[in-house]
Every structure is written in structure tokens, then in C-alpha cells.
Amino acid sequence: MVVADTSALELDRLRRAFGGVVAVDDVSIDVKRGEFVTLLGPSGSGKTSTLRLIGGFEKPDAGAIRINGGRVDHLPAYQRDTATIFQTGALFPHKTVAENVAYGLRMRGVARADIAPRVRQALDIVRLAGFEERYPAQMSGGQKQRVALARSMVVRPAILLFDEPLSALDLSLRLQLRAEIKRLHDEIGFSAIYVTHDQGEAMAMSSRVAVMRSGRIEQIDRPEKVFGEPASEFVYTFIGESCCLKTQMASGAAADADGATIDLRLANGLADGDWRLYVRPSRLQIDRADLDNRLKARLDFTEFLGDVHRYHFKAGRIELFVDHQGAIAHRPGDLVDIGWRSADMVAYR
Numbered sequence: 001m002v003v004a005d006t007s008a009l010e011l012d013r014l015r016r017a018f019g020g021v022v023a024v025d026d027v028s029i030d031v032k033r034g035e036f037v038t039l040l041g042p043s044g045s046g047k048t049s050t051l052r053l054i055g056g057f058e059k060p061d062a063g064a065i066r067i068n069g070g071r072v073d074h075l076p077a078y079q080r081d082t083a084t085i086f087q088t089g090a091l092f093p094h095k096t097v098a099e100n101v102a103y104g105l106r107m108r109g110v111a112r113a114d115i116a117p118r119v120r121q122a123l124d125i126v127r128l129a130g131f132e133e134r135y136p137a138q139m140s141g142g143q144k145q146r147v148a149l150a151r152s153m154v155v156r157p158a159i160l161l162f163d164e165p166l167s168a169l170d171l172s173l174r175l176q177l178r179a180e181i182k183r184l185h186d187e188i189g190f191s192a193i194y195v196t197h198d199q200g201e202a203m204a205m206s207s208r209v210a211v212m213r214s215g216r217i218e219q220i221d222r223p224e225k226v227f228g229e230p231a232s233e234f235v236y237t238f239i240g241e242s243c244c245l246k247t248q249m250a251s252g253a254a255a256d257a258d259g260a261t262i263d264l265r266l267a268n269g270l271a272d273g274d275w276r277l278y279v280r281p282s283r284l285q286i287d288r289a290d291l292d293n294r295l296k297a298r299l300d301f302t303e304f305l306g307d308v309h310r311y312h313f314k315a316g317r318i319e320l321f322v323d324h325q326g327a328i329a330h331r332p333g334d335l336v337d338i339g340w341r342s343a344d345m346v347a348y349r
């Protein structure tokens with residue numbers, strides 16, 4: 001994938017309200033050519049509204065949208081150089097796969113002789129060669145989404161818009177198609193905005209992730225940065241799993257009536273007080289009383305997750321879970337030592 005210095009799409013202080021709800025609030029994003037930018041956020045955070053503004057299905061109240069440098073916010077959807085892939089492919093049911101893929105080329109006035117080879121190439125790319133004469137009803141959900149992908153990519157739009165295209169598929173298919181979209185992006189280097197509430201999808205596919213909350217962008221950066229250096233407590237807890245250790249914390253040991261204890265060595269620069277401390281469960285270690293922070297917690301229950309067991313603990317009001325390969329020598333009700341390093345804690349207040 002090559003990211004150019006020129007912009008495929010620029011959103012400049014976009015705003016859109018519905019009644020009293022500000023769905024898109026002062027959103028600015030600059031998508032470079034070849035970049036794959038994901039809008040990630042919980043339900044109602046404004047992802048789809050932002051995408052609909054770009055596609056021309058909604059009008060902004062304020063702000064500007066530029067595609068390849070030209071203003072488009074006054075243009076209707078069909079005059080914008082975009083193509084959208086929806087949650088459920090939205091294929092024409094009475095057209096064959098080949099006709100579905102050819103449709104956009106016809107609408108754009110591509111010469112007749114060029115259409116068939118481009119359709120063939122697009123179906124090849126999504127590994128659907130040989131399916132040309134089928135109708136959507138004769139295809140699986142995953143195949144239909146691949147047709148939708150081919151139909152959008154074949155017109156080579158300035159920017160591809162993905163509206164949760166995998167959310168209606170089951171898990172294994174979702175993972176498979178996620179990898180295919182990533183491979184296609186690496187090979188072809190199209191520019192894209194991808195809407196999802198699935199952080200795994202966002203992490204795996206994106207050049208950059210924009211984390212949205214209440215219509216605003218809370219952080220926009222490379223996936224490694226958003227995960228490793230979250231700009232806020234919201235981003236930290238939304239991206240990846242976390243355990244909240246306590247509020248009203250004092251460093252040093254404290255015992256709970258139940259026999260659970262917590263012994264915290266607060267990281268440099270953290271004064272005692274009303275902090276919310278978090279740690280990623282992957283950084284917690286069982287049967288480690290030698291690490292700088294430790295907790296004696298009661299094993300509550302266990303879940304088997306396939307390659308790991310997830311052990312759920314309670315220490316007073318603190319609830320933690322730890323993923324561990326293989327069984328541990330403890331039963332529910334046992335007090336267990338859990339340790340972690342100060343550098344793996346983050347604090348917010």
C-alpha cells in the first residue's frame with residue numbers, strides 16, 4: 001500500500017444535527033490517497049451520519065467536503081466520485097452477478113467493449129470468477145458481499161465508503177472477508193472510509209482509526225498509537241479490554257474484610273487520590289506475588305475461550321479477569337495472588 005501526499009477526501013469542520021441531536025459535531029478528517037481510515041465508535045456516535053454526508057445521502061448544516069480537492073457538498077450522491085458498500089450488499093435481485101457489477105460502469109458511460117473485461121477482472125479480484133451468471137438469491141451472504149465489493153471497486157471511485165459491510169455475517173466469514181479486504185487494499189491501494197463498531201476490524205484493516213464519541217472525533221491516529229497511547233479514558237476503555245482497579249486509591253497495602261488485599265505501587269508522578277486505574281487483562285499474571293503491584297483476589301468463575309481460559313476474580317469491589325493458557329491450580333472461592341507492573345497501569349480522573 002502506498003499512501004500519497006495528496007488528499008482523496010477532506011472533511012472540514014462538518015456538522016449535522018437532527019432536531020436537538022448533534023449527530024456530527026465539528027468533524028475534520030483528511031484522507032490521503034491510498035489511505036484506509038476507519039470511523040470507530042459505539043452506537044449513536046455519528047459514524048454512519050458522517051459516511052452519509054460524504055456519500056451525499058445527507059446535507060451538512062456546516063462545513064465542507066472535498067473529493068480530490070474539489071468541493072462536493074452541494075452535489076447529489078450520483079455526481080460524487082464515491083461508491084458505498086452497505087451492510088447487506090443491496091444488490092439488484094433481478095440482475096445477474098455480472099450485470100450487477102457492470103451497472104456502475106454503464107451509468108458512468110464506460111465504453112461497451114471495456115465493460116466485460118473490467119467486470120471479469122473485478123470478479124477475479126474478489127475470487128468470484130465463474131459466478132457471472134448467478135443471481136444474488138443463489139449466493140451466500142459472504143459471496144453477495146464480495147459481489148458488492150466488486151461492484152463498488154470496478155468503477156474505481158476516488159473514495160470507497162464502507163458502511164459496516166461485515167456486520168451481518170457470522171464470525172468466521174467476517175474474519176475471512178476482513179482479511180480479503182485488507183489484502184485488496186494492500187494490493188490495489190484504494191482510498192477508503194470504513195465504518196464499524198468492531199475494534200478488531202478497525203485495528204486489523206486501517207491505516208488510521210478515528211475514534212468517535214457523541215458526534216466528535218476523540219482521537220485519530222495509526223491503530224498502534226490509538227491502542228498504545230490512547231488520548232482519553234474513553235479511547236482506552238473502548239479499544240481493547242481493560243480492568244478497572246479502583247477509585248479512591250492510596251498507595252501501599254490495604255486489606256478487605258473478605259481477606260482480599262491490594263498492594264499498589266503507584267507509578268511515578270501519581271499522587272494518592274481519586275484515580276481510576278486500569279490495566280489490560282493481558283498484563284495481569286496469576287500466582288505472582290513478586291511483581292511491584294499485587295492483589296489477593298477470590299476466584300469467582302472460569303470461562304473456556306478456546307486457546308485460553310478466562311479467570312474472573314473479585315477483590316472487594318474490584319472485578320478482574322485474567323486470560324491464562326492451560327488450567328491453574330485454584331478453584332472458585334480460593335484467594336489467589338495476581339501481579340502486574342506499574343508501567344502497565346494507566347490512570348484517569
Ligand SMILES: Nc1ncnc2c1ncn2[C@@H]1O[C@H](COP(=O)(O)OP(=O)(O)OP(=O)(O)O)[C@@H](O)[C@H]1O
Pocket residue numbers: 018019021022023041042043044045046047048049050197
Ligand atoms: N435521520 C435521523 N433523524 C434523527 N436522528 C438521527 C438520524 N440519523 C441519525 N440520528 C441520530 O444521530 C446520532 C448519530 O447516529 P449515527 O447513526 O450516525 O450513529 P452510528 O455511530 O452510526 O451508530 P450505529 O453504530 O448504531 O449505526 C444518533 O443519536 C441518532 O439517533
